[in-house]
Amino acid sequence: MKVIGLIGGLSWESSAHYYRIINQETRERLGGVHSARSLMWSVDFGEIERLQHDGQWDALTLEMIDAARRLERGGADFIVLCTNTMHRMASDIEGAVAIPLLHIADPTAERIKAADFTKIGLLGTAFTMEQDFYKGRLTDKFGLDVLVPDAEDRRTVHEIIYKELVAGVVRDESRDAYRGVIARLIERGAQAVILGCTEIMILVHPEDSAVPLFDTTEIHAVAAVERALAIA
Incomplete structure (x- = not known):
């Protein structure tokens, strides 16, 4: 089983649903009490929301790249960005790490x-x-x-x-x-x-x-x- 690297906190309300669905789906497919191998780097959405509405997309890109690199160093096999909006910088994230991004x-x-x-x-x-x-x-x-x-x-x-x-x-x-x-x-x-x-x-x-x-x-x-x- 590959390790899923989750960039979460965007917001944590939806990140919690990601974690639940991923583990429920893994258990359903593998049976028993199996769960997913995963890592999550969760950001402070208060800071993210402010930067979004201020149009500070360069700063947000650096934030997402940092999160992806942390997950890569932690052993993730691929990245899941738990948000639609922040896929605005998907190509920048892909260019900054050696592991793939699963685009939403x-x-x-x-x-x-x-x-x-x-x-x-x-x-x-x-x-x-x-x-x-x-x-x-x-x-x-x-x-x-x-x-x-x-x-x-x-x-x-x-x-x-x-x-x-x-x-x-x-x-x-x-x-x-x-x-x-x-x-x-x-x-x-x-x-x-x-x-x-x-x-x-x-x-x-x-x-x-x-x-x-x-x-x-x-x-x-x-x-x-x-x-x-x-x-x-």
Whole structure:
């Protein structure tokens, strides 16, 4: 079994779900009381959040490279960055270490294509929805047509993530707001929707959408187990 190196704390709410899913999946595949071999370097999300909203992406890149190098020195065989937004600097991380990075968008897109969907809605932080590092990969590498919410809906989705979900706060009113955003993406032709922030799965569930939801937290964590067990 390979050692999974997790960059966590982005936020720790979703990192806890990564740890649970990875170990549950390992036990299910191997049986008995097996669990995953893993390391986690967990950052202070308070510092990360401030740098994100200040646009200090160079400093954030150095922070992620430092985390990846710590995991590499600790014996990790590959890196799992437990967040969508910070994949903005995925190529910088890959260039700084000798071990591979399991990119969160890749297993997600593979699941979508296996389900024969081509037009997909994307929810996430404003950074993920508005910048090209994530949408561009889905389009250029996998040929997906990616829809994002309009400006007002993007603001709603982003604020709920940073004001509530990263702190573990789940409100019915916020779930209703997300349901409305999803419905409007469906009206524009979305065949399915990516939950492209690792905290959204805390709030939104399959019954909240008329089309399939692709939860990046679950998909990424399961892909990590498959890589660790050399299944894929």
